[in-house]
Amino acid sequence: xxxxxxxxxxxxxxxxxxxxxxxxxxxxxxxxxxxxxxxxxxxxxxxxxxxxxxxxxxxxxxxxxxxxxxxxxxxxxxxxxxxxxxxxxxxxxxxxxxxxxxxxxxxxxxxxxxxxxxxxxxxxxxxxxxxxxxxxxxxxxxxxxxxxxxxxxxxxxxxxxxxxxxxxxxxxxxxxxxxxxxxxxxxxxxxxxxxxxxxxxxxxxxxxxxxxxxxxxxxxxxxxxxxxxxxxxxxxxxxxxxxxxxxxxxxxxxxxxxxxxxxxxxxxxxxxxxxxxxxxxxxxxxxxxxxxxxxxxxxxxxxxxxxxxxxxxxxxxxxxxxxxxxxxxxxxxxxxxxxxxxxxxxxxxxxxxxxxxxxxxxxxxxxxxxxxxxxxxxxxxxxxxxxxxxxxxxxxxxxxxxxxxxxxxxxxxxxxxxxxxxxxxxxxxxxxxxxx
Amino acid sequence: xxxxxxxxxxxxxxxxxxxxxxxxxxxxxxxxxxxxxxxxxxxxxxxxxxxxxxxxxxxxxxxxxxxxxxxxxxxxxxxxxxxxxxxxxxxxxxxxxxxxxxxxxxxxxxxxxxxxxxxxxxxxxxxxxxxxxxxxxxxxxxxxxxxxxxxxxxxxxxxxxxxxx
Numbered sequence: 229x230x231x232x233x234x235x236x237x238x239x240x241x242x243x244x245x246x247x248x249x250x251x252x253x254x255x256x257x258x259x260x261x262x263x264x265x266x267x268x269x270x271x272x273x274x275x276x277x278x279x280x281x282x283x284x285x286x287x288x289x290x291x292x293x294x295x296x297x298x299x300x301x302x303x304x305x306x307x308x309x310x311x312x313x314x315x316x317x318x319x320x321x322x323x324x325x326x327x328x329x330x331x332x333x334x335x336x337x338x339x340x341x342x343x344x345x346x347x348x349x350x351x352x353x354x355x356x357x358x359x360x361x362x363x364x365x366x367x368x369x370x371x372x373x374x375x376x377x378x379x380x381x382x383x384x385x386x387x388x389x390x391x392x393x394x395x396x397x398x399x400x401x402x403x404x405x406x407x408x409x410x411x412x413x414x415x416x417x418x419x420x421x422x423x424x425x426x427x428x429x430x431x432x433x434x435x436x437x438x439x440x441x442x443x444x445x446x447x448x449x450x451x452x453x454x455x456x457x458x459x460x461x462x463x464x465x466x467x468x469x470x471x472x473x474x475x476x477x478x479x480x481x482x483x484x485x486x487x488x489x490x491x492x493x494x495x496x497x498x499x500x501x502x503x504x505x506x507x508x509x510x511x512x513x514x515x516x517x518x519x520x521x522x523x524x525x526x527x528x529x530x531x532x533x534x535x536x537x538x539x540x541x542x543x544x545x546x547x548x549x550x551x552x553x554x555x556x557x558x559x560x561x562x563x564x565x566x567x568x569x570x571x572x573x574x575x576x577x578x579x580x581x582x583x584x585x586x587x588x589x590x591x592x593x594x595x596x597x598x599x600x601x602x603x604x605x606x607x608x609x610x611x612x613x614x615x616x617x618x619x620x621x622x623x624x625x626x627x628x629x630x631x632x633x634x635x636x637x638x639x640x641x642x643x644x645x646x647x648x649x650x651x652x653x654x655x656x657x658x659x660x661x662x663x664x
Numbered sequence: 665x666x667x668x669x670x671x672x673x674x675x676x677x678x679x680x681x682x683x684x685x686x687x688x689x690x691x692x693x694x695x696x697x698x699x700x701x702x703x704x705x706x707x708x709x710x711x712x713x714x715x716x717x718x719x720x721x722x723x724x725x726x727x728x729x730x731x732x733x734x735x736x737x738x739x740x741x742x743x744x745x746x747x748x749x750x751x752x753x754x755x756x757x758x759x760x761x762x763x764x765x766x767x768x769x770x771x772x773x774x775x776x777x778x779x780x781x782x783x784x785x786x787x788x789x790x791x792x793x794x795x796x797x798x799x800x801x802x803x804x805x806x807x808x809x810x811x812x813x814x815x816x817x818x819x820x821x822x823x824x825x826x827x828x829x
Contacts, residue, residue, distance in 0.1 A: 436776075501780070538771070566734075568774050584770075608815075
C-alpha cells in the first residue's frame, strides 16, 4: 500500500468515525482497515456519480470505492488524479484513464424518476479494450443511497471477477461493554462494511451465538435474560421475538436449517450436552446425539441432511459429521488437539474452524474432499469463523490488545482486514445470507 | 454448632450488605440504603465474636474452585472446602447455585459445555457426600463472565472456575 493510500485511508477512517459517532452515540462503530490486499489487484476508477440537481447525504461513488478496495482484489484510482468525471459512457475519453493506469472505469449519473425516487444509471468500461462492458440502472429513495452503492459494487465485482458480490449483505455480532463488574451486552446488525449499525437486543445478561435464518429476515440467539440460557428467535423487521427453549441446563448453539423449517441446537437436560433438532412448525424436539461427551456447535451441510458439530468424545474437541436420518457419526479432523466451531463455506466443501496450533488459537480451513488443513489467520485467540455467502471472505473474532475485534481474511489467506471498534468488545460475527 | 451457623449466616449477611454498599450503581445504593441501616447494627454486634471462634466454619471455606485448561477434574486442594460445604449443607440445608466458568480460549459454546461440566463435577462431589441434589442448581456462563480481565495465564487460571453461591 502506498503512503498516499495509507494517509487517505486514515483520513477516511477518521471521517467515518466522526460520522458514525454523530449518527449513533454510545455504540461500537466498526471501521474497516485493510491490512493486506491481493498482490496483483485490478486497477479501477470510480468516477463520481454525476448528481445533476440531486442532493444526497451519501457519496455513492466513495462507498463503491471502499467496497471494492475492501475486497482486496481492487486498487482504486484517486479521485483528485482524475481529469474528468464523465456521467455516461459516451463522455469517456479512454486515453485519460489509460494514462492513470486504470484497467476499468465506472461512470454513472443520477436523476429523479418519481416522487422521492431516484435512478442511477452506471456503466462499467474496459479501459484497455476501450469498450462498455455493461450498463445498468438501479433506483431507490434518498434513504437507500448506501443500498444503491452496495448494489453497484455487487454488479461491478461480479462482472469483473465472475463471483457474485456480497457487499449488500449484513453482519450480526455481539458487543460487550463493562463498567466495573457490570456488563452490557448488545446484539447488533450492520451492513457488511460495518455501517448503519442497528441494535437488535440489549441486556445486562450474556447474549450469545447469533445465527441467521436462511431468508435473512430473522436471527436466532442465546440470551441469559431469564437468569439462565434460553434460545430466542427474533424478526429483524418487526422486532417480534419468541422464546424457543426453556430447559434445565444448556440451551445453546442454535443453527437454522437451509430450508428454514428446523433448528439444530444443544440441550443438556439429559445430563450432558447433546444435539437436538427442533421442528419449528410443530415445536417438537428430537435428540440426534447420544454420548456422554460434549456434543455442541452444530452447523448444517447444504443438503439439509447432515450436520457438522464439535465433540470431545475422542478426548479432545474435534469436528464430526452426523447423518440426521441414521444418526451415524464420523470423525473428520485428526490434525491438531483442538478443532471446534465448524462453519461451512457455501461450496459445501471448505470448512472453517477454530484450530489450535501449539498454544495459539487460529482459524483454519479444512478441505472436506482432500482433508487438507490450512491455517488462515496470524492473529491470536481467534474464534467464531463465519464465511460470506459468496465464499470469498471469512470473518472471525480476535483480540487486539485486550479488546475483542472482528477481522476478516479471504479463504486463500491473501486478503486481510480488521474492523476495529471504538468501544467495548466485539465478538461472534455472523454473516447473513444473500438478501436479494 | 447451630449458634455458629447463625453467626456465620449473619456475618455472611453483613458481608453481603457491605458488598451491596460498594455497588457503583446509584439506583441500587438508594434501594438498599435502608437495609444497611437496619441490619448492619445487628450483624455488627455479633460479628467480632463470629470472626474469633468460627474461622474454621463454613463462612471461611472457599467458595471458588479452580480447574485446568479443558479439564473438569476437581483439584485436590478443593476437597477440604467442599467437604466443609457438604457438611454444612447437610446440617443446614439451603438452596445453592453452582456457576461454572471457562477461560476465554477456545470456542464460546464449547466453553459453555465445559463450564457446565465443571459445575457438575462439584455437584457430584457434594451429592456423593450426602447433599440432596434437589438443593443444587447448576448454571454455566462459559467464558462470558470473567473474574479476572486480561489475556494471560494468570487471568485464565482465575477464570477456569466454579463459584458456589
